Amino acid sequence: MSINKQVLVTGGAGFIGSHLIDRLIADGTDVLCVDNFYTGTKPNIYHLANNVHFELIRHDVTFPLYVEVDAIFNLACPASPVHYQHDPIQTTKTSVHGAINLLGLAKRLKCPILQASTSEVYGDPKVNPQREDYWGNVNPIGPRSCYDEGKRCAETLFFDYHRQTGLDVKVARIFNTYGPRMHPNDGRVVSNFIVQALKGEPITLFGDGMQTRSFCYVSDLVDALVRFMAAGPGCHGPMNLGNPVEITIRELAERVVEMTGSQSEIVYRPLPQDDPMQRRPDISLAKRELDWAPSVSLEEGLGKTISYFDGLLSGPDAGSAQ
Ligand code: NAD
Ligand code: UDP
Numbered sequence: 001m002s003i004n005k006q007v008l009v010t011g012g013a014g015f016i017g018s019h020l021i022d023r024l025i026a027d028g029t030d031v032l033c034v035d036n037f038y039t040g041t042k043p044n045i046y047h048l049a050n051n052v053h054f055e056l057i058r059h060d061v062t063f064p065l066y067v068e069v070d071a072i073f074n075l076a077c078p079a080s081p082v083h084y085q086h087d088p089i090q091t092t093k094t095s096v097h098g099a100i101n102l103l104g105l106a107k108r109l110k111c112p113i114l115q116a117s118t119s120e121v122y123g124d125p126k127v128n129p130q131r132e133d134y135w136g137n138v139n140p141i142g143p144r145s146c147y148d149e150g151k152r153c154a155e156t157l158f159f160d161y162h163r164q165t166g167l168d169v170k171v172a173r174i175f176n177t178y179g180p181r182m183h184p185n186d187g188r189v190v191s192n193f194i195v196q197a198l199k200g201e202p203i204t205l206f207g208d209g210m211q212t213r214s215f216c217y218v219s220d221l222v223d224a225l226v227r228f229m230a231a232g233p234g235c236h237g238p239m240n241l242g243n244p245v246e247i248t249i250r251e252l253a254e255r256v257v258e259m260t261g262s263q264s265e266i267v268y269r270p271l272p273q274d275d276p277m278q279r280r281p282d283i284s285l286a287k288r289e290l291d292w293a294p295s296v297s298l299e300e301g302l303g304k305t306i307s308y309f310d311g312l313l314s315g316p317d318a319g320s321a322q
């Protein structure tokens with residue numbers, strides 16, 4: 001599905017961004033990747049270094065950017081709690097100043113722009129599953145707020161630019177996504193559990209493990225992002241993108257131990273402040289407007305992710321080949 005001639009992907013050296021770039025280039029699109037390598041890595045894009053359809057600019061999106069492109073995917077932002085809480089002011093700046101700069105760029109170029117928003121805009125939701133018309137339950141001053149409120153403000157900016165300037169915006173509310181190229185130390189639950197299991201270290205279960213999440217494999221998510229961008233100027237969202245199969249974190253831990261054949265024991269650690277108790281997307285809108293639903297089961301996706309981390313942990317360059 002070819003979208004446009006030249007597409008900008010901010011955050012393109014990150015986990016989702018690098019997979020999106022691979023997909024766009026495979027579809028015959030030229031890609032300009034912008035990243036400041038805050039959490040992204042060069043190994044994620046090494047394989048593109050000599051590809052004539054790929055270009056890289058090291059740049060922080062909190063500063064203005066003047067380039068010429070036909071469409072913009074704005075993914076730049078640290079996504080794991082450990083990383084986005086490391087420098088929370090920078091996290092808010094990245095979401096808010098980043099959105100303003102990229103929206104200003106899209107306005108000048110009159111091109112479509114997609115925002116990687118998040119299920120975190122629902123906070124600790126009081127309704128399950130979450131539909132797009134639910135306004136959420138977010139603490140504005142807690143340790144997660146830099147991310148949640150930064151993304152909420154970015155959504156506000158996207159819809160104000162749409163209303164005020166007619167810009168073709170697309171707001172994707174992405175739910176927990178996993179797969180190869182997740183950073184092994186970024187603290188997210190899938191990478192943590194797999195790395196711990198493969199190393200034979202204790203599996204750190206936060207709280208009683210009865211909180212739930214719904215995990216989407218990265219190729220499914222990328223497919224939805226590409227379809228959303230291709231959906232035309234009437235389709236703005238906000239749109240939930242994720243896998244509606246919900247499991248407890250305890251069950252995830254047990255599955256990872258089983259699938260890796262690990263001897264690791266499960267140890268309990270305190271639940272972090274404001275950790276949401278449940279999360280599951282209602283994806284009716286994406287099904288209807290994008291004709292999309294995830295196709296990779298948790299079993300299959302975890303298998304691929306375990307193989308990736310196995311390779312990464314057993315050799316210095318094994319991770320760059322994916
Ligand atoms: P990631 O940390 O792997 O990627 C983020 C990328 O953005 C990195 O390459 C990082 O270096 C770059 N970046 C950060 N700040 C920047 C700045 N100021 N200027 C330029 N580049 C910057 O995370 P990811 O999982 O690939 O997430 C990508 C996007 O999707 C993020 O916007 C995130 O909020 C969103 N998202 C991800 C998930 C998920 O489960 N992975 C869920 C919801 C939303
Ligand atoms: N901007 C940018 N690249 C462009 C055009 C604009 O980075 O090609 C930034 C610029 O820094 C500006 C922001 O986007 O401050 C918002 O642009 P907009 O045109 O909405 O507002 P203004 O320029 O009036 O502040």
Ligand code: UDP
Binds near residue numbers: 080207249
């Ligand atoms: N979690 C856990 N052990 C870990 C890392 C995370 O039990 O080593 C829990 C965390 O408390 C949360 C869930 O797993 O309830 C998902 O955490 P993650 O940081 O991956 O994503 P988010 O909380 O942003 O959805």
